Amino acid sequence: MSTSSTFRTVPPAADVVIIGGGVMGASIAFHLAEAGVDDIVVVERGDLGSGSSGKPIGGVRAQFSDPLNIELGSRSLRAFRDFPHRPGADIGLETVGYLFLLTDARQATDFEIAVGIQNSLDVPSRMITPHEARRLCPYISPEHLVAAAYSPTDGHARPGLVVRGYADSASRAGVTFATNTAVTGMDTSGDRVTAVHTDHGVISCSTVVCAAGAWSGQIGDMVGIDLPVRPVRRQLAFTEPLTPPAPRIPFTIDFSSSAYFHNSDDGLLFGLADPGQPVGFDTTWTAEWLDLFRAAARRHAPALADMRTDGGWAGLYEVTPDHNALIGRSGELDNFLYATGFSGHGFLQAPAVGEIVRDLYLDRTPCVDISPLHADRFRTGAEIRPEAHVV
Known part of the structure; x- marks a missing residue:
């Protein structure tokens, strides 16, 4: 740089x-x-x-549950879209949407409330059925889902x-x-x-x-x-190149487990917030955490559970109470x-x-x-x- x-x-x-x-x-x-x-x-x-x-890749979205975070996300999304002009750089922005997978009625109710707040602040999010979610992301198995939340203007870019x-x-x-x-x-x-x-x-x-x-x-x-x-390690992994190539999919999250996946160059990126991760500055990447991701994937996106991975990244979240x-x-x-x-x-x-x-x-x-x-x-x-x- x-x-x-x-x-x-x-x-x-x-x-x-x-x-x-x-x-x-x-x-x-x-x-x-x-x-x-x-x-x-x-x-x-x-x-x-x-x-x-x-x-390597970071999500950008306005799907939050409170007005302040929604406003911060929305204002930033507009700036990311304008980044080629101000300050003037390509940031690899992919407006593929964010898709939250919901597995029980309480989650669905909470997200319905949040979507109402988002809509009042001009965020075009909406609740969709499990089968609509599968049409957006073919990897999803809808059997154990009760609903999903989707906003088409979210996506990901390159930090x-x-x-x-x-x-x-x-x-x-x-x-x-x-x-x-x-x-x-x-x-x-x-x-x-x-x-x-x-x-x-x-x-x-x-x-x-x-x-x-x-x-x-x-x-x-x-x-x-x-x-x-508090510093808390977060890890992600990349699949090997996929043949045929992966379809263009939303940034997809299983809300219950926090497991998420999305496109990454010639494959997919996997991530999950390990609830047992201790506080500390360790940024060593370890393959073992992938077991948590694969367990979550087997329920909601079973094809991902057996995909071969090729390395990953570990970094620190800065977490407040x-x-x-x-x-x-x-x-x-x-x-x-x-x-x-x-x-x-x-x-x-x-x-x-x-x-x-x-x-x-x-x-x-x-x-x-x-x-x-x-x-x-x-x-x-x-x-x-x-x-x-x-x-």
Whole structure:
């Protein structure tokens, strides 16, 4: 990536230091630079997009159960569709739709309610029968399904291309990307952060934005701010090339097990959120988790259970207690902003969140009310109802 370079020393000062060079940090840098903010430095401990944004393919959707996440998803979907023009990059967007497979009446009722909310916000989702679901995705066995939910405007894209598109545009606008540079501490004075320490030097600054993903808790601890983010490994696998080629199918999810699959180049991609995965920073890919996927597939998409796989990917979700993001301005340090804890939704919400953080920095009213996502909600008992769709 042309914007990625190792710094022997970092710039001595900046107006804004963004900690984290994944899709969230890149989106924030792009939107700030586009708004005319000068002197921005993005500090990334590895290469750009080397954390959770290294996932080869990421879902993009507006099918959520609450208005705030629906709005973030919808606004981001519009930005993804416009990405070839702004900032100007191909991101491999495939608008194939999202298909949720539902196995009991309670799930169907919950999704009917959610679809009603989505429709009221101009999301064209709808409830469909199991046989309609099979027509959309021929791998499905409808026998054990009671219903499905589908939205044709959802789909998937390539996170690495999104990071590169944002970062290249931001770099052309003068943003500095200090990669392979670790944050080691911060200085504060009164209610403000005054400097960010890195292993390549100290950057005095006017504002800090934490977009460090699974590492955000550690960044908050440096200045006494509680960002309750836990790192949890998530894994996926690729099938061997398929002959004949796989049909073009929606991003399909068995809601009960979280097992999902969709097209990937010349085969399929399999994924599943292992409920027994312990908290930690381990990103070793292991084939054993595929047993969970295959067990779920045998019930709802039996042809997938015996497909041969050829490697995979493991990365970290940044999970909060209620599986909703942390976005806001610190109450303790007025110039410390944060956008983290997306619990699997960071890629799909990154364009909208970049706009929101830009507006918080410029003291504008954001496009949506993100006050429910303030990190202090866990201290005040104002947690949001857990958002269960975490793929």
